[in-house]
Amino acid sequence: MKKRPINLNLFVIYFPITAIISILHRLSGVFLFLMIPILLFCLQSSLEATASREWDSILNGHLGKGLIWLTLSALFYHLIAGLRHLIMDIGWGESLWVARISAKTILLLGIVYSILLGGWLWY
Amino acid sequence: MVLMATGLGRTGLQDWLIQRVTAVILILYIVMLSLIVFRHQPFNLAVWQSLFQQPFMRYATLCAIVSICLHAWVGIWTVLTDYVKPLCLRLSLQVCVILSLLGQCLWSIYILWGR
Numbered sequence: 001m002k003k004r005p006i007n008l009n010l011f012v013i014y015f016p017i018t019a020i021i022s023i024l025h026r027l028s029g030v031f032l033f034l035m036i037p038i039l040l041f042c043l044q045s046s047l048e049a050t051a052s053r054e055w056d057s058i059l060n061g062h063l064g065k066g067l068i069w070l071t072l073s074a075l076f077y078h079l080i081a082g083l084r085h086l087i088m089d090i091g092w093g094e095s096l097w098v099a100r101i102s103a104k105t106i107l108l109l110g111i112v113y114s115i116l117l118g119g120w121l122w123y
Numbered sequence: 124m125v126l127m128a129t130g131l132g133r134t135g136l137q138d139w140l141i142q143r144v145t146a147v148i149l150i151l152y153i154v155m156l157s158l159i160v161f162r163h164q165p166f167n168l169a170v171w172q173s174l175f176q177q178p179f180m181r182y183a184t185l186c187a188i189v190s191i192c193l194h195a196w197v198g199i200w201t202v203l204t205d206y207v208k209p210l211c212l213r214l215s216l217q218v219c220v221i222l223s224l225l226g227q228c229l230w231s232i233y234i235l236w237g238r
Contacts, residue, residue, distance in 0.1 A: 033195045044234045047175055052168050082146050
């Protein structure tokens with residue numbers, strides 16, 4: 001078979017909005033997968049009888065808040081981007097122009113949610 | 124041909140369906156948990172702990188955690204199949220992911236009932 005030219009230079013490839021939200025969906029999914037053991041550990045220690053003291057200091061520290069912010073932002077983004085896929089699976093919004101509009105909406109919603117969550121956590 | 128030995132279902136279509144079903148379960152669980160938090164204001168550790176005393180909450184949470192693990196199995200399998208090309212390395216990584224997810228499911232049973 002003749003070898004075809006391949007261009008995979010990430011700095012040259014043009015990323016349409018649909019490709020950007022797709023790669024963010026993957027990134028947030030992998031991040032959430034890595035967070036599973038940490039979140040299970042949090043669940044375990046939060047259900048222990050002696051939990052209250054340490055949890056106060058963890059939840060009010062920057063590290064704790066940062067982790068909550070990252071996790072909830074990733075979760076919210078992953079959820080709405082996944083919801084977009086589920087709606088497309090039903091057969092709605094599959095045309096290119098609707099897919100572009102819904103992609104922009106998802107990105108905007110994700111950014112707005114992250115900003116609001118950050119404001120609520122730190123101010 | 125894409126090797127399916129470390130896939131969750133026997134076919135790609137099964138994996139596709141499992142990912143969607145677990146996604147719907149997780150959306151329902153997240154909506155339920157959010158409603159509970161909003162209805163119990165001010166929400167504190169005591170409310171949280173009493174919530175997990177109820178069998179319904181324990182079973183719902185176990186259901187959600189198992190769904191997360193199945194969902195992650197399919198998702199991470201897809202990502203590894205796309206980006207890790209050497210077969211030996213890919214299969215090893217996929218087996219590690221499967222074993223760690225299995226371990227985390229068992230751990231969550233211990234967290235919810237083991238005290």
